[in-house]
Amino acid sequence: MKFLSKYRRHKFATPMLIVIALSTLGFTFSAATASPAKSELAASAKSTLIAEGKEIFLKGCSSCHGLNGEGASIAPSLIGVGAASVDFQVGTGRMPMADMSQQAMRKAPLYTEEETAALAAYVATLAPGPASITNEEITWERDGSTADGGELFRNNCAMCHNFAGQGGALTKGKYAPTVMGVEPKHIYEAMITGPQAMPVFSDKTITPQEKLSIIKWIKSAESEPNLGGASLGRVGPVTEGLLVWTLGLGLLVAIAVWLTAKSR
C-alpha cells in the first residue's frame, strides 16, 4: 500500500482513479446486465446505489482511506465501520476533511443526502457494521424521557460535552464539539459508532430506548429559553467572572468617576 500512498498525490493519480472507477463501473454494469432476468428490481437498485457509492468513494475518499477503504497512515480503515459511521461523518460535513488538523470539524456537508446514502451503502459492503438511521426511525419525541435522558447525559456525555451540551476541551487541542443543533440521527449514530476521539456507547450498556432519552434531553436543552436572562454561553462561572469584571465593575467605576467629578 506504500506504493499507493506514495503516489496518491501524483499528477496522474486522479485520472488513473477515474479510469479505474469507470472500468469498475463498466465491469459492474456488464456483470449486472449479463443476467438481467435473475435480479429483482430492489436488488438492482441497491447494487446501483453501491456502485454509485463506490464511485464517489474512489473519487473523494480513497486518496486517504485507501482504494478499498483499508486505511493508511493518515486515515483509519473503514472496514467494518458501517453505514452509520459514514452517514455521521459525511452527513455532518466532517468528512471529507478540509485540512489535516487535529480533528475533523462539523461543516456544511459536501455531498447530497443521496450521495451520502450511496457512500454509506458502499462502505457497508466492506464488512458488517452499524446500519445508518433516518430521523424518522428514531422516535425520540414519543419514546424518550427528558428526565432519564438528563441523568444519562450527565453520566455519560457531560464530562466531555459540558453540562448543557456546549462542548469542551480534550487533550492536545482536541475537543468535544457542541451537541446543540445536531440532527437526532447523527447524535444516535455518534453514540453507536464512536466517531474520532469519542468512545462507543453499546446498545447493551445504553439501550436504544435510553439513547432516545438522551436525544430528547439534548433537544430539550437546545430549545430551552433563557430562564434567567442572557445565557453567557452556558459554560459556567468563567463568563460570569468575565462579565462582572468588565460590565459590572466597569459600570460601577464609571459611575464612581461621574459621582466624584466636580460638576460645572
Add this chain to the structure above:
Amino acid sequence: MSARERVAGTVANYVDERTGSAKWLKKNLNKVFPDHWSFMLGEIALYSFVILLLSGTFLTFWFDPSMEHVVYKGSYQPLKDVEMSAAYASALNISFDVRGGLLMRQIHHWAALIFMASIVVHLLRVFFTGAFRKPREFNWILGIGLLTLGIVEGFLGYSLPDDLLSGTGVRIAHAIIQAIPVVGTYLSFFAFGGAFPSELFIPRIYVVHILLIPGIMLALITVHLMLVWYQKHTQYPGPGRTEKNVVGYPLMPVYMAKAGGFFFIVFGITALLGATASINPIWLYGPYTPAQVSAGSQPDWYMGWLDGLVRMAPPWETYAFGYTISWNILIPGLIIPGIIFTGMALYPFIESWITGDKREHHILDRPRNVPNRTALGAMSLTFMIVALINGGNDLIATHFDLSINQIMWGTRIGIILLPPLAFVITKRICLSLQRADRELVLHGRETGRLVMLPHGEFVEVHEELTPEKKWLLTQHEQAAPIELELVDQAGVRNPKTFRAKLQARFSAANAEAVAKPTAQDLKQLENEHH
C-alpha cells in the same frame, strides 16, 4: 418657626435628653470626606455586602439545607421526577416556583461576585497608594481578613444548592483538607461528619454561611469603618492638602446624598445584572452525584486562581514509612495561598522596616514615586492573573483553538518568569515617569508649537506648569536609604549584622529614584534663561 421645625425640635430634644447625642452629632455632621472615585471602591464592597444580607435573607425563607432524598415535582420540566437532595430541590423551587426568587438568587450571586471584585480593587487602591501605612496597618489587616472570609463565604454559598458543579467544588475542597499532613483525614471526617460527601456537610455549611461568617464579617466591617471614621480618610496629594488636614465635603448633606445615592446605584446595577444575565443556572447542572462531572468545571472567579495553581502543580507526592504527603495539593492549595495572604497581611510592617519610617501618613503616594512597592504589586498581580488564566485553560483552549497542554505549560513557565519580569518592567516605568515629572516641572509641557527664533533656529514652545501642578509633582518625600552601621560610635560591633545588612540592602533598592526638582533647580534654570 414652622410646624415641621417644631416637631423636629421636639424629637431631637427627646433623643438628646436621653442620649446626649447632640454634641457628637454636631461635630460629626461636619465630618469631612475627601472626594475621589477610587475612594468609592470600598463603598461598592460595603453596599454589595448589604445587598447580600438583604437578598440572602429572602433566600433563607425557602431554602432547605437538607440532604434528604426527594423526587422533584416542581415546574422545571427537564428535571421532573428526578431524585435529588432537598437542598437542590428547594433551590429549584426558589428559582421557578417563588415569584422573584430567581431574580433574588441571581442578585445574590452577582452581588457576591461584585463584592469580591470590589474588595480586590479596593485593596489594590489601598496598596498602590500606600494607604496602609501608619496609623492604618490594623485596618489593612482587617481588610485582608475580610477578603479571606469573603472567599470562604462565597465558596460555601455556591456550594449550598448541591448541584453538579458545586458538588465538584466541594469534592476538591474536601481533597485539600484531606491532604493536610497528619491530621487531614481526621479534619475532613470532622468537617463532613464522615466520608465524602456525607449527609451532614450542607446543613453545617449553611449555618456557617448564613450566620457564623456573615456575623464575623459584619463585626469586622463595623470596626473597619469605625477606624476610617476615627482616623479620618486619607487624601491624594495636591495644593492645600497636608498631613495635618482633610479637604473634602461635609458628611451632611453632600456626602450623605452621594453615598446614599451610590448605594441605590450599586443595588440597581446588581439588579440589572440579575435581570438580564443568567448566573449559576443550577437547573442546567443537575443534581450532584460523585460519579458525574461536567467539562469545564470551574469555581467562581475569586477561587479561579487557586484552581489554576492546582491545575499547573507538578505531579509530586512523597511516600515514606507508610504515609503520603501530596505536594501536588499542598503546595498550590495551602502553602502558596498561605504565603500570599500572610505576606499581604504583614506587608505594612515589612515596608516600614525597610524604610525605617515610623511616622504617620495621611497623604497618599502616587504609585510612581514608590517604584519598589508598585513593582511588587504588579508582580503579585501578574502571578494571580497567570494562575487565573490557567484556571480557565479548558475554555480558553476551545475558544481560541489552543491546546490545554500548551496553556498549562505556558502558565507553568509563565508563573515563574512573568512576575519577576513584571517587577523589573514596572519599576523601570515608574522611574521613567519620575523622570518625565522632573522634566515637566523644569521645562514645562511640550505644546507642539514650533517657533522660529530670529537667528533661524526652530524651537518648540514649552508651556510652564501652574504652581499647583508643580506642587503636585514635587510634594513627595525622597527618603535616603538607611545607612549600614556595622560598628557603632563606641567601636562595638553591631550584633544584628545580618538583619541590618538585609535592611540596608532593601532600603537602598527601595530608595532608588529620579531626584525631584527643587526650588534651587528651578531658580538656576531661570537664571540661565535670563
Add this chain to the structure above:
Amino acid sequence: MSNELAPLSDPGLPAHVHRKADTDPVAEKRAEQQVAVLFGISAFGTLLFIYSYLFIDTESFVFIPVMGNTNAHQLGLGMGLAIALLGIGFGAVHWAKTLMSDTEVIAERHEMRSEDADRDAFVASVKERSEVAGLGRRSLIKRTLGLSVGLVGISPILLLGDLGPLPGKSLEETSWRKGTRLVTDPGDRPIKPADLEVGAVAQVLPELRPGQKRTLNDIAKDAVLLIRLRPEEFQLDSERLSWTYQGIIAFSKICSHMGCAVALYEQTTKHLLCPCHQSTFDVTRAAKVIFGPSARPLPQLAITVDAEGFLVAQQPFNEAVGPSYWERS
C-alpha cells in the same frame, strides 16, 4: 537630603469655581427638574415591578436581541427593580452634585498618639488599679486562674469531638468484593463482555445485594469506568493483564488527584482526561499519569466473568481509591 532642604512651595487650595447652577437661576431650575425626572423614572420602575409580579405570567417569554428568548416575568421584575433603584440613586447623586453646596471644607487632623500627659496618667492609673487588684502579689491566684482558664478553653474543642466518626480503615474500603457483578449506571443491568464493542466505554457500579440501598457515599468510592480495547493494545505486566478480560479494562472513576469523576476517554489516543485539573492517564499502561498534577495512576479493578458470563470483580480494589491522604500507604 538636599532635595528636602528646598522643596517647592505649596500654593494652597485653589480658588473655588462656581457652578452654573450656583449663579444661573435657569441652570438651577433645569438641574432641579432633572432630579425630579430621575425620581419619576424610579417611580415608573416600581410600577413595572408591581405589574410584572402581578400580571406577567411566570411561563411567558419574550424575544430580546442579544439575550435571546427570555423569561418575561423575571425580566420585568428585574428591570423594574433596577430602574426603581437606579432612578433614586442617580437622582440623589445628581441633586448632591448640582444643587448642594460644593465648597470644599478643610478639617484639621491630629496625630493619633495621645498627649504625653494623658499617656503618663493612663499608665499610672493602670498601675494603681492593678495594685488594688493585687495581681502583682498574689501569684498563686494568678497561676491557678491561668490554669483554669486554659482548661476551660479545652472543653469547647472537646465538644466538637462528635462532629464526625473517626476515619478508621473506611477510606480503603469500597463495595467491590470478589464476584461482585458490574452493572450499568444508571440502569443497574449486568454486562457481558460481548455487550461492549472495541472502543466502547461503560459507566458501572457494583451490583446491589437484595435490600441494599446505594448512597452517594458509596458511589463516591465505587464508581468504575469500563473500557474495551484490542487486547494487543495493552502494554501491561502479566498481573495487570490478568486483571483485564478480553481487552476490557476497569478503572476507578474517582480521580487519584482530587476525586473528580475521570471519564473523558479518547478512543483515538486511549487517554483518560480529568476535566477538573487535566490529569491525563494512559489506559494502555494501566492509567499511568502522562500529564497534569495527579501523582498516581487510577486504581485498576481486576475483572473476569462469572458462571453466567457476566462481568464480575476478581477481588476488591487492592488500594484505596480517590485522592491521597496522610495514612494512605
